[in-house]
Amino acid sequence: MKHTTFALLAIISLLGVTIAAAATRPQYGGDLRVEMRERVNSMDPRDWNIEDTPDQMLDLVFERLFRLDDAGKPEPALGSLYSVSDNNTVWQFQLRSGVKFHDGTPLTAAEAATVLQSEIDPAEWVITNSGNLITFNCKVARVCLADLEERLATGHTYIFHAAQNTVYGTGPFRIVQWTPQKRLQLAASENHWGGRPFVDRIDITLGVNSQQLIVDLQLRKADVIELAPNLSRRADDAVGSRVWASAPVELYAMEFNAKKTSEHSAEISRALSFAIDRSVIANALLQGRGEPAGSLLPQWLSGYSFLFPTTQDLAQAKQLRAQVSGPVQLALVYDGNDPSAGIIAERVVLNAKDAGIVVSARPLRGTAADRDADLSLARLRFSTPDPKEALHEALQRFGAAPDIDANSPQRGTPEQRYIVERTALEGGGVIPLVFVPELYLLAAQVRDWMPPRWGGWRLEDVWLESGQRTTAENSKP
Amino acid sequence: MKTLAFFSNPRRALWPCAARPLIFLFAFAIFAVPSCRGDDAAIAAANDLVHKLAAQIDVKSGVTIDLGDLTGHMAPSDLAATLQAMKDQLRDLGAPANVPGVTVRVTLTEDPTERMWVADFARRDQPDKPAVLIVAFARAAQSPSATSEYPVQIEARPVYDQVAPILDFLILKQDHDAVTEVLVLGTNSLSISDRFSNGWQVTKRVDIPSNGTVSRDPRGVIELSPQGMGNVYTAGQKCQLVLQPQKFTLDCAATNVGLETHFSGPTAAGCGNDQVKFAAGTGDYTEQDHLQAFAITDASHAMSATVNMPGPVLALFGNPARAVVRNLATGKYEAYDIRVTCNH
Numbered sequence: 098m099k100h101t102t103f104a105l106l107a108i109i110s111l112l113g114v115t116i117a118a119a120a121t122r123p124q125y126g127g128d129l130r131v132e133m134r135e136r137v138n139s140m141d142p143r144d145w146n147i148e149d150t151p152d153q154m155l156d157l158v159f160e161r162l163f164r165l166d167d168a169g170k171p172e173p174a175l176g177s178l179y180s181v182s183d184n185n186t187v188w189q190f191q192l193r194s195g196v197k198f199h200d201g202t203p204l205t206a207a208e209a210a211t212v213l214q215s216e217i218d219p220a221e222w223v224i225t226n227s228g229n230l231i232t233f234n235c236k237v238a239r240v241c242l243a244d245l246e247e248r249l250a251t252g253h254t255y256i257f258h259a260a261q262n263t264v265y266g267t268g269p270f271r272i273v274q275w276t277p278q279k280r281l282q283l284a285a286s287e288n289h290w291g292g293r294p295f296v297d298r299i300d301i302t303l304g305v306n307s308q309q310l311i312v313d314l315q316l317r318k319a320d321v322i323e324l325a326p327n328l329s330r331r332a333d334d335a336v337g338s339r340v341w342a343s344a345p346v347e348l349y350a351m352e353f354n355a356k357k358t359s360e361h362s363a364e365i366s367r368a369l370s371f372a373i374d375r376s377v378i379a380n381a382l383l384q385g386r387g388e389p390a391g392s393l394l395p396q397w398l399s400g401y402s403f404l405f406p407t408t409q410d411l412a413q414a415k416q417l418r419a420q421v422s423g424p425v426q427l428a429l430v431y432d433g434n435d436p437s438a439g440i441i442a443e444r445v446v447l448n449a450k451d452a453g454i455v456v457s458a459r460p461l462r463g464t465a466a467d468r469d470a471d472l473s474l475a476r477l478r479f480s481t482p483d484p485k486e487a488l489h490e491a492l493q494r495f496g497a498a499p500d501i502d503a504n505s506p507q508r509g510t511p512e513q514r515y516i517v518e519r520t521a522l523e524g525g526g527v528i529p530l531v532f533v534p535e536l537y538l539l540a541a542q543v544r545d546w547m548p549p550r551w552g553g554w555r556l557e558d559v560w561l562e563s564g565q566r567t568t569a570e571n572s573k574p
Numbered sequence: 575m576k577t578l579a580f581f582s583n584p585r586r587a588l589w590p591c592a593a594r595p596l597i598f599l600f601a602f603a604i605f606a607v608p609s610c611r612g613d614d615a616a617i618a619a620a621n622d623l624v625h626k627l628a629a630q631i632d633v634k635s636g637v638t639i640d641l642g643d644l645t646g647h648m649a650p651s652d653l654a655a656t657l658q659a660m661k662d663q664l665r666d667l668g669a670p671a672n673v674p675g676v677t678v679r680v681t682l683t684e685d686p687t688e689r690m691w692v693a694d695f696a697r698r699d700q701p702d703k704p705a706v707l708i709v710a711f712a713r714a715a716q717s718p719s720a721t722s723e724y725p726v727q728i729e730a731r732p733v734y735d736q737v738a739p740i741l742d743f744l745i746l747k748q749d750h751d752a753v754t755e756v757l758v759l760g761t762n763s764l765s766i767s768d769r770f771s772n773g774w775q776v777t778k779r780v781d782i783p784s785n786g787t788v789s790r791d792p793r794g795v796i797e798l799s800p801q802g803m804g805n806v807y808t809a810g811q812k813c814q815l816v817l818q819p820q821k822f823t824l825d826c827a828a829t830n831v832g833l834e835t836h837f838s839g840p841t842a843a844g845c846g847n848d849q850v851k852f853a854a855g856t857g858d859y860t861e862q863d864h865l866q867a868f869a870i871t872d873a874s875h876a877m878s879a880t881v882n883m884p885g886p887v888l889a890l891f892g893n894p895a896r897a898v899v900r901n902l903a904t905g906k907y908e909a910y911d912i913r914v915t916c917n918h
């Protein structure tokens with residue numbers, strides 16, 4: 098074997114290393130205006146209703162010990178792995194040094210440990226600190242084998258600092274003004290450990306209806322808007338803009354009310370599943386942005402979802418319906434604020450009727466009557482690109498089947514996940530309908546919009562191309 | 575077409591790459607050495623699948639394989655080689671050649687981390703409940719290149735990748751075409767990585783002291799002389815580099831000289847007596863990029879076809895020509911050695 102020495106190969110001219118033009122470099126400055134359909138109630142991780150706040154909004158202000166990289170693997174954010182015991186019962190994480198909250202208070206291991214313990218059940222993990230280290234002691238064998246770094250990179254495990262009734266984060270942006278359900282104004286954190294974000298400010302307007310969102314982008318009143326799949330063709334009218342779509346990350350499924358099961362529930366569930374024309378929902382109603390769902394996980398996440406049938410089979414549906422004597426009448430509730438949910442529910446009503454099943458659909462009213470409905474149209478947003486974690490989320494959400502034991506060596510194999518998923522669906526408690534992506538319509542000046550494949554924002558990496566917007570457009574009406 | 579005949583032998587694909595020089599010496603000296611570019615991992619996994627299948631069904635009653643690819647990434651020749659390998663394996667296990675028997679649909683598919691062969695077939699005792707077997711295996715890597723009628727052909731050869739950002743890199747050692755040691759400039763360290771049988775490992779590392787400047791779009795460059803002396807430039811800092819067999823040090827100091835000073839001028843690489851310079855596209859970091867060579871004397875005169883890269887070209891340096899790309903599919907930072915050959 099002949100190795101050429103490094104000195105011979107690394108022949109670099111000391112007269113000047115040169116570079117040619119690479120991809121366009123980002124520019125600093127400007128205000129990014131985002132409009133969303135959703136009305137968000139809280140930006141305070143201590144609130145009970147913080148679960149309803151999208152992670153992409155919280156991630157602008159607050160950070161966790163870890164975050165997911167583009168491959169979906171945990172990477173250090175505010176902390177890094179220091180040591181882990183052989184049996185996974187004791188984990189130690191080193192806190193990133195020099196980090197400050199937005200009010201200037203230094204981040205300490207003591208405060209981080211206290212905050213994390215308020216978010217993580219002490220019956221499962223006891224969290225302590227020593228110097229710059231945070232120690233997690235596992236108390237329940239069943240959770241010890243789970244990937245703790247993954248858990249600390251997702252969900253509500255944010256680290257924050259509360260002072261004088263205000264909560265501060267360490268994220269790339271700090272809150273300037275917050276009006277619940279209406280508007281969030283943010284400014285770039287000049288000293289963020291990952292570097293100052295490119296835009297100076299972000300202005301997020303909430304609760305804008307789906308049609309108005311597109312009009313605002315066309316009138317250049319917004320730079321980024323949330324796009325409803327059923328309106329995605331209208332995006333073609335917005336000249337110069339472009340649509341960004343994630344992989345299909347949301348599942349619409351019908352969930353049976355576990356309290357209202359009967360001896361014929363299994364037949365009715367199967368009949369309903371065969372009756373639904375998922376192709377029309379995905380391609381016509383959702384304008385080609387949907388993907389028919391016969392499984393809990395989409396094909397890109399599982400690799401095996403093509404094995405679950407999605408085609409309509411009315412003959413089979415009628416045959417199963419015929420096994421149940423007397424009328425079958427079901428009440429279906431859905432989220433009235435979600436335009437896609439409404440049209441999906443209407444299609445279910447029509448298809449069910451063809452199979453001899455009467456379904457009456459109505460929006461949720463927030464009353465006790467909602468809980469008495471036979472069916473609900475559920476929406477599940479997968480928060481991770483890890484197939485086993487995503488399946489775990491789905492099984493927990495629908496309570497359809499017990500998850501694979503975390504101690505099982507088979508937990509990581511696609512074949513085992515397929516078996517678990519098939520068993521869950523054979524129970525009949527949930528009927529997958531359609532997978533949809535996260536969609537955004539972006540104005541021409543928005544550059545480096547590069548969230549991961551499974552959606553989100555990452556607005557700290559976005560920059561605005563100068564000269565694309567007039568001064569008048571910079572001020573909101 | 576000896577090579578083609580060689581590949582058409584389905585059993586060839588079952589030989590591991592490592593054994594191919596022996597094949598060359600002892601058995602097929604008159605043919606070309608088989609390339610290792612075939613999808614060996616896919617074929618090995620397909621053979622595992624056949625063994626799993628044989629444990630589930632009576633292969634002696636006949637098996638028909640219906641092979642498909644949902645990933646769209648496998649070359650038709652590799653797909654054909656896989657099918658033939660599976661047929662041979664079944665035959666070795668006693669499956670008759672001309673008896674259709676059980677039809678097994680075998681599909682190549684993938685999830686975010688791995689590829690998999692999925693076999694589904696109807697059981698005789700439960701025809702309405704398909705049996706499913708899955709064998710997962712690693713993804714394949716690809717090397718971008720372009721050939722054309724242009725006077726120059728460029729090849730971007732991936733030599734190293736990592737999850738953390740790469741600002742610049744240099745190849746330190748290589749064994750024929752295989753790079754075995756690289757010098758990598760990251761956002762806060764300069765490291766030497768060596769390739770071992772189980773992959774790359776950082777063997778030496780020196781930290782670059784923080785000067786309080788953190789950029790979201792960091793840049794840096796390495797200069798190194800044949801004597802192992804040089805400089806490393808990052809934002810606001812110039813570090814004297816010593817890289818010798820027993821010494822690996824950086825001595826950093828603040829500098830007012832902007833990095834742009836070092837990034838001026840075109841990258842040039844020789845092709846005979848002609849000089850070319852490289853350029854990448856002008857898209858942003860969300861877009862796939864390309865490389866192309868142009869004439870030094872006339873920047874509008876393309877000297878090569880474009881080579882598509884798997885993500886934005888973040889840095890493009892000369893002497894030797896090298897590029898750093900962020901792969902949009904994997905999110906990793908990839909170091910490419912750029913080579914020029916003349917088409918005439």
